[in-house]
């Protein structure tokens with residue numbers, strides 16, 4: 001069955017670019033513009049198999065998004081990849097300790113991202 005990926009980033013350029021890669025790999029893709037929009041989309045989509053989330057976003061940042069999602073039983077096991085320009089050790093540690101499965105720093109190689117997604121989706 002086609003896997004559904006939710007992509008959350010406030011940059012339209014990044015959304016378009018990553019969505020293009022995901023779709024060309026056969027993934028169904030939904031996008032959201034910030035953390036709050038992401039939460040809303042998550043609630044409205046039947047089954048999201050994996051989430052890719054930016055860190056710096058208006059209204060709700062990626063870390064707050066992860067924290068919010070991980071406190072809810074229905075979403076506590078969903079694979080989350082952080083995709084951020086923030087590549088310092090403290091950011092990576094924060095993302096991972098909040099419950100991200102993987103932290104990728106922008107610009108990420110499409111091939112590497114796809115490989116990581118396949119690994120997380122098993």
Ligand SMILES: [Mg+2]
Pocket residue numbers: 009010011054055056057
């Ligand atoms: Mg951003």
